[in-house]
Amino acid sequence: MLDILYSLIPQTLFFAAPLIFTALGGVYSERSGVINIGLEGLMVIGAFAAVTFNLLYADALGAMTPWISLLVAMVASAVFSLLLAIPAITFRADQTVTGVAINMLALGFGVFMIKQIFNKGQTEFISEPIYTKDVPGLVDIPVIGDMFFNNMYITSYIAIALSFVAWYVLFKTPFGLRIRAVGEHPMAADTNGIKVYTTRYIAVIISGALAGIGGGVFAMTISLNFSVSTIAGQGFMAIAAVIFGKWNPLGAMGAALFFGFAQSLSVVGSSIPLLENVPQVYLLIAPYVLTILALAGFIGRSVAPKASGVPYIKGSR
Amino acid sequence: MKMRRYAVLLGLLLIVGVVLSACGSGGSSEQGGSDNSFETAMVTDTGGIDDKSFNQSAWEGLTQFGGDNGLKEDAGYSYLQSNSASDYVTNLNRLVQSNTDLIFGIGFKLAEDIGTVADQHKDTHFAIVDSVVDKENVASIVFEEQQGSFLAGVAAAMKSESGKIGFVGGEESELIKKFEAGYVAGAKSVNKDIEVDVQYAGSFGAPDKGKLIASNMYNSGVDVIYHSAGGTGNGVFAQAKDLKNNNPEGNYWVIGVDRDQYEEGQIGDNNVTLTSMLKAVDVAVADVAKQSKDGEFPGGEIVSYGLKDDGINIAETNKDAYTEDIKAAVNEWKQKLVNGDVTAPSTDAELKEYQDSL
Numbered sequence: 001m002l003d004i005l006y007s008l009i010p011q012t013l014f015f016a017a018p019l020i021f022t023a024l025g026g027v028y029s030e031r032s033g034v035i036n037i038g039l040e041g042l043m044v045i046g047a048f049a050a051v052t053f054n055l056l057y058a059d060a061l062g063a064m065t066p067w068i069s070l071l072v073a074m075v076a077s078a079v080f081s082l083l084l085a086i087p088a089i090t091f092r093a094d095q096t097v098t099g100v101a102i103n104m105l106a107l108g109f110g111v112f113m114i115k116q117i118f119n120k121g122q123t124e125f126i127s128e129p130i131y132t133k134d135v136p137g138l139v140d141i142p143v144i145g146d147m148f149f150n151n152m153y154i155t156s157y158i159a160i161a162l163s164f165v166a167w168y169v170l171f172k173t174p175f176g177l178r179i180r181a182v183g184e185h186p187m188a189a190d191t192n193g194i195k196v197y198t199t200r201y202i203a204v205i206i207s208g209a210l211a212g213i214g215g216g217v218f219a220m221t222i223s224l225n226f227s228v229s230t231i232a233g234q235g236f237m238a239i240a241a242v243i244f245g246k247w248n249p250l251g252a253m254g255a256a257l258f259f260g261f262a263q264s265l266s267v268v269g270s271s272i273p274l275l276e277n278v279p280q281v282y283l284l285i286a287p288y289v290l291t292i293l294a295l296a297g298f299i300g301r302s303v304a305p306k307a308s309g310v311p312y313i314k315g316s317r
Numbered sequence: 318m319k320m321r322r323y324a325v326l327l328g329l330l331l332i333v334g335v336v337l338s339a340c341g342s343g344g345s346s347e348q349g350g351s352d353n354s355f356e357t358a359m360v361t362d363t364g365g366i367d368d369k370s371f372n373q374s375a376w377e378g379l380t381q382f383g384g385d386n387g388l389k390e391d392a393g394y395s396y397l398q399s400n401s402a403s404d405y406v407t408n409l410n411r412l413v414q415s416n417t418d419l420i421f422g423i424g425f426k427l428a429e430d431i432g433t434v435a436d437q438h439k440d441t442h443f444a445i446v447d448s449v450v451d452k453e454n455v456a457s458i459v460f461e462e463q464q465g466s467f468l469a470g471v472a473a474a475m476k477s478e479s480g481k482i483g484f485v486g487g488e489e490s491e492l493i494k495k496f497e498a499g500y501v502a503g504a505k506s507v508n509k510d511i512e513v514d515v516q517y518a519g520s521f522g523a524p525d526k527g528k529l530i531a532s533n534m535y536n537s538g539v540d541v542i543y544h545s546a547g548g549t550g551n552g553v554f555a556q557a558k559d560l561k562n563n564n565p566e567g568n569y570w571v572i573g574v575d576r577d578q579y580e581e582g583q584i585g586d587n588n589v590t591l592t593s594m595l596k597a598v599d600v601a602v603a604d605v606a607k608q609s610k611d612g613e614f615p616g617g618e619i620v621s622y623g624l625k626d627d628g629i630n631i632a633e634t635n636k637d638a639y640t641e642d643i644k645a646a647v648n649e650w651k652q653k654l655v656n657g658d659v660t661a662p663s664t665d666a667e668l669k670e671y672q673d674s675l
Contacts, residue, residue, distance in 0.1 A: 007536045011529050121365035125581050129555070131562045151563060222525050224555050228365070228400075229522035229548050267516065267529045271537060284519045 002143070004272055008264055009147050013156040014132075016260030018043070018218035020159035022238035023245065023252035024166045025210030030247055031170065032203030033183040033307040037099025038084050039211050040235025041106030042077045046215025048110035049076035051226035052117060054126040065128035066220050073216030074209045080106065081208020089200045092311035103235070111228050122227030130155060130220045155217045163253035170249060179203050183305035186312040196312050214238065244295060246302050258294065262287035355610045357382070358395045358417045359602070360408040362424035365398050370547060370575045371598045375423045375446060378599030382606040394606075405430040413438045419609045421446065421602060425492055431455060442614050444605050446598060447492060449619055456615045458601050461623035462492075463499030464654050465594040466543070467661040468624075468631045469572045470503020471650050472592050473541040474511050475643040478568055483514040483534040485553055487521035487546035491664075496545040496574070496594075498668040499661045506659075507646065509675055514539055518549045527552025535560055540568035541591060550574065554581050557589040570638065579634040592639050593632040601628055624655050 022039050029036035036042075050066075050073040058065045084102050087093035114123055135149035170176035178199050181189040186196045215231060223230045237259055244258075245251025269275040269283040295302075359375055361368075366376040376396055383394040397408040405427050412420045413434065420441060422431040425448035435443045435452045442454055449457040473482045484500055486493045501513050514534055518526040527549035534542055535556065542557070544550035550573075557569040561584055571582060573593030582590030601622045608614060622628020631647060633639055653659040662668040 007533055011532055014532075015525055015529060121367040122369070125551075125554070125583075127583075129558070132559050133563075151560075218525070222528050222555055223548075223551050224524075224558075225551065227368075227548065228363070230524070232522050234525075263526070264529050264533075267526070267533050270516070271533070280517060284517075 004268060006146055006150075008261070008268055010132075010150070010152055011264035011268070012257060012260040014153050014221060014260075015263055016256045017153060017156040017159045017221070018214040018234060019238050019241055019256035019259060020163060020214075020253050021217060022211045022214030022235060023241040023256050024163060024249055025207035025214070026238055026242040027166070027170070027245070027247055027249050027252050028179065028203045028210070029207035030242060030308050031183045031305055032179045032200045033186060033305060033310065033312070034085070034088050034200055034204050035095040035099065035309045036084065036204070036207050037096055037239070038081070038102030038106075038235075039099075039207070039238050040231060040233070041099075041103035042081055042208050042211035043215030043218065043235045043238075044103075044106040044110050044231045045080045046073040046077045046212030047219035047223070047230050048106075048113065048215075048226050049073040049212065050216035051123055051126055051219050052113070054128055054220065055118075055123060058126065058128045061128075063128070066130045069220065070213055070216045073212045073219075075212070077212025077215065078205050078209040081204050081211075084208075085201050085204040088311065089197055089204070092313065095309050095311070107228065110226065114226060123225045125224045126220065129224050130217070153217075153221055155221065159217075160253060163249050166249035180305070182312070183307050186307050186310075187316075190312075190314065196314075200312070211235070211238070240291070243302055243304075244291070247305060259287065259291065262290045354393065355386070355388070355419075356393055356415075356417045357419040357421070357606050357609070358397065358412045359421035359423055360397050360405060360412065360427060361399055362405075362426045363399055363401060364424070364547075366396055369578075369581075371446065371596065372423050374576055374596070374598035375421065375602045378602030379421070379606065381599060382603040385603075385607075386610065402426065406434060409434040413441050418442060419444065419606060419614070421605075423598075424448075425490075442609055442616060444602075444609075446602070451617070453617045455617065456605055456609075457619045458605060459619060459621050460596050460598075460601070460628055461495075461621060461661070461663075462594070462596065462629065463495045463502075463661040463663040464624045465596065465629040465631060466496045466499030466545075467503035467506075467654065468647050468651055469543050469592065469594045470500040470505075471507050471647050472503075472631070472639070472643050473500070473543060473570075473572060474504040474507035475646050476568075476570060476591055476638070477508075477511065477541050479538045479540050480508065480510065481512045481514065481537070481539045483516070483531075483539040483542040485527060485530050485534075485542055485544040485546050485550065486515070486517040487549055488519060489517045493517075493545055494665065495663040496543075498663050498665065500543050502662050502668055502671050503650065505672055505675060506650065518546055521547035521549055523549050524552035524555065528556045531556035535569055541570040541572065543572040543574070543594075545574045545594075550578075551581075554578075554589070558582070558584045561587055561589050573632070577632040577634055579632065582635070588635050588638065590635055590638075592635065595630040595632055597622065597628050597630065600626075624651060 050069040053072040054069040087098045088095045132151040138149040139145045178194050182196045182199045190196050241252045241255035244255035266283045266286045361372040364372040367373050379394050388394050420443050422445045428448035431445050432450045435455050444456040446458045504511050516530045531553040544553045557571045560569045570591040571589050575596045577593045579590050582588045662671045
């Protein structure tokens with residue numbers, strides 16, 4: 001039984017890390033009242049930027065490459081998210097439509113640029129990916145050490161730590177209160193002197209930055225290259241995690257971990273004594289069935305921020 | 318006043334429309350091409366011509382054929398990229414309308430659409446790679462992947478120290494079954510008691526799933542994994558390379574598919590790619606194009622390529638890992654397969670029969 005946990009937990013954590021980053025971004029954007037369907041596209045830009053930078057500068061930067069690539073991915077996606085922010089906030093465009101446009105644009109842009117830069121339809125494998133490491137000291141703790149600190153991606157820890165930071169910022173700081181205020185009742189916030197547009201811009205840019213990290217982490221730990229199918233649905237899973245987690249950073253993290261756990265269970269399942277006789281197709285669909293069950297029955301009502309999806313027009317009632 | 322402004326706008330719009338459409342038709346009538354020269358083209362599946370897999374290989378074959386016959390790209394041979402499954406029919410029809418003599422559909426996913434379009438255009442010749450379409454004007458190009466996979470299995474069983482090897486498939490289908498059955502049979506031929514862990518990811522484009530499966534297999538003691546899973550296989554490579562990075566002495570091997578995936582396995586001074594099952598789509602495509610040009614188009618036939626005609630082979634690029642012992646064993650079995658002493662199984666039923674005969 002312990003053996004199974006030894007393989008389940010690390011797998012859950014590496015699978016969930018990109019989803020956690022992206023879902024945290026989704027929480028910030030939606031809490032401020034801007035629906036971000038474009039998370040998938042922002043992840044694509046993150047993956048594209050990370051892989052391209054990694055390939056071009058690996059020789060010069062050596063072992064530091066992946067971390068600087070992540071920063072580049074973060075900045076690139078943050079800038080790209082302005083394409084969502086400007087129409088959705090300043091020009092009051094329909095946020096869902098804008099988000100869908102972001103998804104299509106990002107993929108086209110990424111593939112086009114790869115063609116321009118490398119003259120290929122997809123990149124080579126990167127030479128400086130993020131590797132797993134043992135956590136010194138902690139790995140020697142019996143049982144738990146092997147489970148949580150053996151051969152782990154440091155990005156998984158960062159993702160989990162960041163969830164707590166994100167929660168603290170959103171619920172315990174004046175800045176977080178402002179974000180929530182403009183997402184619930186922008187007019188009330190406005191009359192209290194909170195700059196609704198500025199706050200929403202900041203929230204969307206944060207979501208872009210986090211989704212960029214998510215895409216970068218996915219590319220540098222899992223796919224190792226960039227192609228048209230590198231990010232295929234992870235952004236939408238992150239949106240599901242946002243809703244599943246009730247627009248709370250910790251909830252979103254929990255949901256992302258749950259998705260990772262369900263996926264890894266579907267793979268490990270065939271070696272668990274109780275499940276080994278179950279046909280593989282049932283294990284393959286298990287993550288999705290579990291998700292539906294969880295959404296339908298166990299978490300209770302999931303209510304979106306009240307002004308989510310509604311553009312704010314100054315002076316309107 | 319306002320009305321008039323709209324009228325002017327509308328007028329301008331119409332003029333632009335007329336001018337643009339005139340340009341369009343002018344272009345296409347030139348592209349029609351003369352009927353006395355041979356024109357061939359291929360429609361990729363969603364992979365594109367640099368997918369490092371069979372689309373790329375097919376395009377290399379077509380380029381080779383063009384070069385040999387003095388044809389130029391876009392005036393003799395060309396390709397159309399499909400970005401989604403809904404592009405297949407559109408692309409095929411576009412090529413039919415520009416008087417292409419022979420149209421290749423690359424990948425089994427185009428089979429159904431080739432069938433439909435071939436029915437509508439009986440005068441155009443089609444060829445489908447990796448599938449069988451039973452029509453008078455369609456040549457079906459298939460490969461005996463089970464033979465190459467058999468040799469991959471032999472190599473895996475020779476390399477494995479733990480007695481456990483793995484197979485990662487994309488979507489479970491008749492085609493991928495050929496890889497699986499051949500691989501298992503090859504491995505069991507060398508070591509009857511070897512354990513083969515077979516897993517399907519359910520997708521050809523899910524590297525995260527591939528990585529999960531590989532991680533689980535290596536954890537359970539598997540030391541060689543053969544993947545036949547396209548982009549999902551990237552995850553297998555990612556996992557093997559990560560483990561190798563932490564433990565350079567460890568046994569973490571991947572067997573590549575379709576083309577030599579040696580480059581993908583490189584990590585520092587080590588390489589995790591033991592070998593690759595090579596599928597010479599380029600040879601087959603060039604061959605069928607040549608036959609068609611010479612007026613011997615194999616319409617309605619199934620053209621099969623295997624070990625015998627170098628349509629299938631096994632890579633020997635990793636000199637350190639792919640030792641002389643392995644090479645000798647693989648060559649021995651290769652000879653048996655070519656001579657017909659042994660037939661590699663391609664379905665579950667045949668595999669069972671083969672295993673019982675061991």
